Amino acid sequence: MSERGDLQLRHLAVLVAVADAGTFTDAAYDLGVSQAAVSRSIAALEAALGTRLVQRTTRQVGLTGVGVQVLAGARRVLEEVGHLQRLVEQARTELRVGYAWAALGKHTRRLQKTWAAEHPQTPLVFVQSGSVTAGLSEGLADVAVVRRPLTDPRFATALVGVESRVAAVATDNALARRRSVRLAELARYTVAIDDRTGTTTLDLWPPGTAPASVRPTHGVDEWLTLIAAGQAVGVTSEATAHQNPRPGVAYRAVRDAQPIPVLLAWWKDDPPELLADLLRLTCEIYGRAQPLALDQGSRSNLAPRFDAEP
Numbered sequence: 001m002s003e004r005g006d007l008q009l010r011h012l013a014v015l016v017a018v019a020d021a022g023t024f025t026d027a028a029y030d031l032g033v034s035q036a037a038v039s040r041s042i043a044a045l046e047a048a049l050g051t052r053l054v055q056r057t058t059r060q061v062g063l064t065g066v067g068v069q070v071l072a073g074a075r076r077v078l079e080e081v082g083h084l085q086r087l088v089e090q091a092r093t094e095l096r097v098g099y100a101w102a103a104l105g106k107h108t109r110r111l112q113k114t115w116a117a118e119h120p121q122t123p124l125v126f127v128q129s130g131s132v133t134a135g136l137s138e139g140l141a142d143v144a145v146v147r148r149p150l151t152d153p154r155f156a157t158a159l160v161g162v163e164s165r166v167a168a169v170a171t172d173n174a175l176a177r178r179r180s181v182r183l184a185e186l187a188r189y190t191v192a193i194d195d196r197t198g199t200t201t202l203d204l205w206p207p208g209t210a211p212a213s214v215r216p217t218h219g220v221d222e223w224l225t226l227i228a229a230g231q232a233v234g235v236t237s238e239a240t241a242h243q244n245p246r247p248g249v250a251y252r253a254v255r256d257a258q259p260i261p262v263l264l265a266w267w268k269d270d271p272p273e274l275l276a277d278l279l280r281l282t283c284e285i286y287g288r289a290q291p292l293a294l295d296q297g298s299r300s301n302l303a304p305r306f307d308a309e310p
Contacts, residue, residue: 004008007020007045007048007049007050007170008044008048009077009078009081010041011041011042011044011045011048012045012074012077012198013031013074013078013099014027014031014038014041014045014080014144015041015042015045015053015054015067015070015071015074016071016074016075016078017030017031017100018038018039018042018054018061018144018232019063019205020238022060022061023060023061024038024039024042024056024061024230025257026294034257036063042054049070051064051066052064052067052272053066053067053070053071055067061147062191064301071134071148083150083178087153093122093123094122094123094124094125094144095119095122095123095124095125095142095272095274095278096125096126096127096140096141096142096143096309097124097125097126097127097141097142097143097144097145097278098126098127098128098129098133098134098135098136098140098141098143098144098145099126099127099128099130099134099135099144099145099304100129100130100131100132100134100146100197100218100219100220101147101197101198101199101220101236101237101239101240101244102127102145102237102239102240102242102243102244103145103161103239103243104145104282104285105163105237105238105239105240105241105242106238106239106242107161107282107285107286108126108243111124111281111282112126112283114281114284114285115277115278115281117127118277119274119277119283120275122127122185123280127140127141129141130197130218131148131197131211132196132197133146133150133152133155133265134197134265136155136266136267137152139278142266143264143265143266143275143278144264144265145262145263145264145265145270145278146263146264146265147199147260147261147262148199148235148261148263148265149263150265153268154267154268155165155265155266155267156265156266156268156271156293157263157265157266157291157293158264158265158279158293159262159263159288159291159292159293160262160263160264160279160281160282160286160288161261161262161263161282161283161285161286161287161288162259162261162262163237163238163239163260163261163262163285164237164238164253164254164257164258164259164261165179165199165236165237165238165253165260166236166237166238166240166241166251166252166253166254167186167233167234167235167251167252167253167254167256167257168224168227168233168234168235168236168240168241168250168251169189169227169233169234169249169250169252170224170227170228170229170233170248170249170250171232171248171249171250172228172230173230173233173245173250175233175250175252176250178252179253180253180254180255181207181252181253181254181255182249182251182255182256183204183205183209183254183256183257184205184209185237186211186233186235186254187205187209187210187211187212188211189211189213189232189233190211190213190214190215190231190232190233190236191211191214191215191216191233191234191235191271192214192215192223192226192227192231192232193214193215193216193217193221193225194216194217194218195216195222196218197236198223198236199216199218199235199260200235200236201237202214202232204235204257204258215231215232220240220244223245224229224244224249227246227248227249228246228247228248228249229248235254235257237260237262238251239262262280262286264278264282264291279291
């Protein structure tokens with residue numbers, strides 16, 4: 001490629017314009033450049049690829065066989081580049097918060113209203129992503145709500161609150177007639193667990209009392225569908241109950257389960273501009289004085305801090 005010349009995005013854009021307009025003159029008019037500039041761009045593209053792409057006639061231009069194939073690829077490349085540019089533009093004009101199962105539950109609307117009052121020019125947008133990082137690693141979110149510490153050192157996290165655990169059972173299950181349940185009672189049933197993005201693992205049960213049967217699931221919708229059908233029960237954060245009501249599913253408090261941490265995560269080397277304000281407001285709605293920054297060794301210390309929460 002270096003011997004032939006550099007292939008540039010503007011050359012691809014000119015090829016698309018020529019193909020759509022049908023002539024160099026019309027393409028130049030559409031692009032707002034001279035006809036000579038269009039001719040130079042097409043020549044540069046052909047030199048970079050080492051092949052003829054455009055067949056020139058006195059009245060009209062057409063594409064060679066290779067040119068037709070390159071045109072299709074050029075459209076795809078320009079579409080992807082445009083998508084990336086839109087992502088960057090959105091990042092400048094809004095703050096995107098990712099989540100896997102539930103955003104902030106009952107606190108979500110309050111945070112959005114408080115944020116809008118303080119930052120009317122920068123909307124706070126919640127986006128759902130079924131990844132471990134709730135959209136961070138995919139570039140879908142600037143900040144993510146996660147409910148278990150991330151082990152990836154590229155991300156920084158802060159504890160902003162805690163939530164109680166609830167059980168999810170079918171409405172015709174005997175446990176649905178109770179106001180609260182215990183872990184041992186849930187262990188009698190098959191327990192649906194999403195060990196990728198969920199908040200429940202077998203470590204939640206004391207040694208020797210874990211459920212004998214576990215049903216792996218992938219995401220909140222599959223988890224709820226199994227439970228509504230009576231094929232499993234589940235344990236989750238109270239935020240899931242607030243954000244994901246489902247016909248056939250009843251949520252009940254779990255009396256003897258440890259609370260769940262609510263963490264905000266972000267790229268360590270690229271924190272969003274308004275991160276400090278988001279941390280402050282999120283802590284306020286959860287009743288915390290300030291966020292607690294976590295390092296890779298903080299996971300084992302979370303439980304004592306939860307016990308001390310008011």
